[in-house]
Amino acid sequence: MRLVLVLALGLALPGAALADRWEASPEIINPGAGGQTIRGVVFEDANRNGARDPGEAGVAGVLVSNGRDWVRTDENGAYEIAVRDDMDLTIVQPSGWRVPTDHRLAPQFFYTHKPGGTGYELRFGGLPDTGPAPEQVNFPLIRDGAAGEAFTCAVLADPQTYSNDEIGYLRDGVVTDLIEAGLGSSDCLLLAGDVVGDDLGLLDRQLEVTAMANAPQWLVVGNHDIDFDARSNADKADSWRRIVGPNYYAFEMGQVLFVVLDNVDYPCETGRDWCGEERPFYNGIVSETQMTWLEGLLEHTPEDRLVVLAHHIPFVSFVDAASDRHQTDNAADIHALLAGREALSISGHTHTTENHAPGQIFEGWAEQTGIGPLPFRHIVAGAASGAWYQGDFNVDGVPMALQRMGAPMGHLRLDFDGADYVERYIGARIDPRRGQWVSLNTPDFRAWFDAIMAWSGENWRERESVPPLSINDLPDTRILTPEDFAGGVWLTANGWAGAAETRVSARLPGGATLTLERTQEGEGEAPRIGAEWADPFAIERQFSVGRYALESRSGDDRAQGHELFRGSQFGPAPPQPQRALADRNMHLWRAQLPELPEGVHRIEVTSTDRNGLVFTDTLIVEVRSERPPRRWRAELWE
Numbered sequence: 001m002r003l004v005l006v007l008a009l010g011l012a013l014p015g016a017a018l019a020d021r022w023e024a025s026p027e028i029i030n031p032g033a034g035g036q037t038i039r040g041v042v043f044e045d046a047n048r049n050g051a052r053d054p055g056e057a058g059v060a061g062v063l064v065s066n067g068r069d070w071v072r073t074d075e076n077g078a079y080e081i082a083v084r085d086d087m088d089l090t091i092v093q094p095s096g097w098r099v100p101t102d103h104r105l106a107p108q109f110f111y112t113h114k115p116g117g118t119g120y121e122l123r124f125g126g127l128p129d130t131g132p133a134p135e136q137v138n139f140p141l142i143r144d145g146a147a148g149e150a151f152t153c154a155v156l157a158d159p160q161t162y163s164n165d166e167i168g169y170l171r172d173g174v175v176t177d178l179i180e181a182g183l184g185s186s187d188c189l190l191l192a193g194d195v196v197g198d199d200l201g202l203l204d205r206q207l208e209v210t211a212m213a214n215a216p217q218w219l220v221v222g223n224h225d226i227d228f229d230a231r232s233n234a235d236k237a238d239s240w241r242r243i244v245g246p247n248y249y250a251f252e253m254g255q256v257l258f259v260v261l262d263n264v265d266y267p268c269e270t271g272r273d274w275c276g277e278e279r280p281f282y283n284g285i286v287s288e289t290q291m292t293w294l295e296g297l298l299e300h301t302p303e304d305r306l307v308v309l310a311h312h313i314p315f316v317s318f319v320d321a322a323s324d325r326h327q328t329d330n331a332a333d334i335h336a337l338l339a340g341r342e343a344l345s346i347s348g349h350t351h352t353t354e355n356h357a358p359g360q361i362f363e364g365w366a367e368q369t370g371i372g373p374l375p376f377r378h379i380v381a382g383a384a385s386g387a388w389y390q391g392d393f394n395v396d397g398v399p400m401a402l403q404r405m406g407a408p409m410g411h412l413r414l415d416f417d418g419a420d421y422v423e424r425y426i427g428a429r430i431d432p433r434r435g436q437w438v439s440l441n442t443p444d445f446r447a448w449f450d451a452i453m454a455w456s457g458e459n460w461r462e463r464e465s466v467p468p469l470s471i472n473d474l475p476d477t478r479i480l481t482p483e484d485f486a487g488g489v490w491l492t493a494n495g496w497a498g499a500a501e502t503r504v505s506a507r508l509p510g511g512a513t514l515t516l517e518r519t520q521e522g523e524g525e526a527p528r529i530g531a532e533w534a535d536p537f538a539i540e541r542q543f544s545v546g547r548y549a550l551e552s553r554s555g556d557d558r559a560q561g562h563e564l565f566r567g568s569q570f571g572p573a574p575p576q577p578q579r580a581l582a583d584r585n586m587h588l589w590r591a592q593l594p595e596l597p598e599g600v601h602r603i604e605v606t607s608t609d610r611n612g613l614v615f616t617d618t619l620i621v622e623v624r625s626e627r628p629p630r631r632w633r634a635e636l637w638e
Contacts, residue, residue, distance in 0.1 A: 020185045024050030024100035025108040027138040034132030038066075038111075039080040042073050042091055045140035050100065052138045059141055063092040063300055067248075068289055070296040083133045086114045086234060088246035091139045092297075095252040098144040098185065098216075104207040105189075105217050110246050111137045114238070122227045124200040124239035144186055149254050153188040154178055154213060155412040157312075157348025158383035160224055161206060162197035162565055166389050171209045173398040173428040174384040174411050178213035181413070187215040188253060192348040192381050193222025193264075193312025198566060200225065203243050221247045222312035222348065223264045223282045233287070236266045248290055250297055255419045257301050259294065261286055261311040263328050272324055284313035285329040295337055306419035307343045309334070314347040314380050316371060318354050318520070318586040319404055321364035321527060326350060332370040342419055345378040346412075351387055353407045353425050354380035354586060355499035357610075360522035362586075381412040382425055382496075388564055390578035392547050396429050399547070406437065406538025406582035407496035422611045425497035435615040437494040437537035438605045440477045441590065443487035445539075446531035448474045452543050453531075456577055466574045471544035475630065477536065479622045485595040491516065491619075493605050494535040498587035501610035506591065509601040516589035516605070527584040538582040546575045596623045 027050060029040070042062040043052045058077015063070055067087040073079045081089070089111040093099045099109040113133050118126030156174060161167045183189065189210065196202045210217055221240050230236040237247040247262040265271070265287065267280030274281055286294070301307065315331035317323070326349060328334070356378040365371055386401025386409030394400045401409050408427035415422045426432050451468050480489060493504045493516055504516040519533050547562050548571035561571020570576075589607070601623065606616040 022100050027051050028134050029136035031134040032131045033135035037080050040137040041077045042139045068293050088112050090249045093251035097141040105211040107216050118235050118238045123229050126238040127242050149418045151187050153414045155190045155381040156384050157192035157381040158194040160194040160197045160385045167206050169398045183215035189213045189215045189217040191219045193220040194224040197224050200239050219244050220310050220312050221262050256306045258308045263311045263313050310346045313349045316365045317350050319350050319352045321362045327368050335375050343376040351383040351403050352405045353382040353496050355497050357500040361524050363526040387580040402538045404580045405585045406494050406535040438617045439492050439537040441490040441536050442477045444475050445536050449531040489593045490590040491593045493589045495587050495607045504589040504607040507604040514591050516591040519588045520586045529584045535582050542581050543577045544575045545578050548573045548576045598623050
């Protein structure tokens with residue numbers, strides 16, 4: 001296989017210098033004073049001790065918020081703002097400056113105020129009683145000498161670790177790649193929600209592990225990061241706020257304003273038929289208070305800034321286009337607030353990579369969220385856990401958990417230069433020059449797919465325990481016969497971060513060029529589902545997972561098969577398909593392969609994305625008049 005990369009990625013070798021770490025926190029003066037306002041100073045912390053010492057100057061023009069209202073610091077760095085009963089007092093890290101972090105490289109730019117605390121017992125502790133508001137909160141900053149127009153932000157969506165074992169998979173997979181990315185204190189790591197899988201007790205260890213990326217890590221709350229025993233949406237992120245920090249906030253870097261939103265409403269009470277039922281559910285929506293906060297923030301933001309909205313649940317999603325829970329109810333209102341601005345939406349949640357160009361729309365978006373064609377780019381950033389750590393182990397001992405549309409587990413890299421950016425998806429522990437899977441969709445593959453999918457759709461309590469077919473039943477799809485060509489053979493390319501602007505072509509034997517077409521145009525159509533629209537490369541790996549069959553005589557019941565989600569046991573059982581399958585795809589290209597003469601042929605498939613990033617993969621295809629026997633010819637030795 002030949003891999004070609006045409007773009008300077010700026011990837012660094014292992015051993016890059018450690019970030020300029022600065023550990024401190026805001027300075028609290030006269031706690032419990034209990035006034036109706038809080039005042040303070042945003043200052044340059046020259047000696048980096050976190051306290052404002054004589055001679056340390058204030059920083060003018062810094063935005064300060066109580067979670068709804070906004071003020072700017074005056075020429076002396078001073079501010080005063082109203083106290084709200086339940087609020088995170090925050091500053092917006094200004095471009096050219098840096099807020100301190102804790103030992104986990106989690107930025108410290110806030111003070112949490114909730115008199116009485118959560119007020120009832122929560123599984124993960126909630127918030128303690130903070131008492132009356134302090135008289136003064138001073139926020140330290142240092143100048144970021146390396147800060148400029150150009151920086152990198154690595155986006156890590158859905159690590160979703162349900163156990164310490166899975167933190168190990170994250171460490172040995174995506175985090176190892178992040179170490180090699182060469183990030184520093186003037187870059188950022190954005191964790192786009194579902195940082196853990198329902199167990200907030202894992203957060204501290206995991207953040208220490210992801211801190212190995214060497215950059216400040218800004219966190220988005222996801223629907224698996226909340227207190228599921230909370231009684232109201234106002235309380236659902238209380239443990240998160242105690243352990244991590246605010247559930248919505250903003251920060252600047254270069255010419256970019258990052259806006260972190262909480263669009264997980266739990267337990268939802270209105271908006272959907274199933275909200276308010278006895279069993280609580282979450283819904284995707286940005287609260288009215290946040291919308292007021294966002295509107296005020298944008299009024300204070302210059303028009304030339306790129307606005308990056310980071311939120312867990314997508315505003316819209318291809319794979320869940322018809323869903324009334326996995327998209328954002330008031331996405332249209334957010335689009336309206338950003339009218340005329342350069343913007344980018346970054347999310348996670350769906351365990352897919354989706355790169356939606358401006359102007360794109362799929363069936364279900366308008367019905368569920370009220371939007372029209374997209375006004376700016378929306379990227380679903382993939383999943384660091386892939387399809388929830390399913391799949392067999394790779395050579396690094398990490399589950400090869402291909403996502404719901406077949407891309408590998410990994411992370412999204414965003415290289416910013418002023419208000420421009422280049423996006424790139426990097427598969428975990430995969431050569432960074434690789435960005436697509438190429439394969440052949442043959443009549444044998446389609447028959448094999450249909451048989452296994454029919455079995456998967458049966459009631460699992462009543463169906464046969466052994467699937468009707470396994471990967472061993474699928475003939476070599478790189479050997480083609482005249483009968484295969486007569487039945488239709490498609491050449492396919494699954495571009496992990498492919499978008500409407502991506503162009504894919506193949507160089508056939510003899511030099512002819514074949515243009516591959518995107519299987520989903522993004523012009524209002526519904527997802528196309530089934531064997532004709534599936535990625536054979538991904539499906540062949542997802543349909544026969546041998547990890548189900550792992551057994552031992554250790555006596556430990558939980559060491560058999562494998563565990564996923566909330567300790568759910570899978571196996572020991574015959575190899576099975578994994579639970580999430582690439583049966584639909586918005587980043588798949590295909591073309592019918594013309595009949596080739598008998599012999600061995602080389603086909604080169606090249607994709608070029610909107611930024612000029614080029615991937616070329618080579619397929620070796622055999623054409624035979626009849627298919628040769630597959631296995632050892634034992635009859636010759638009898």
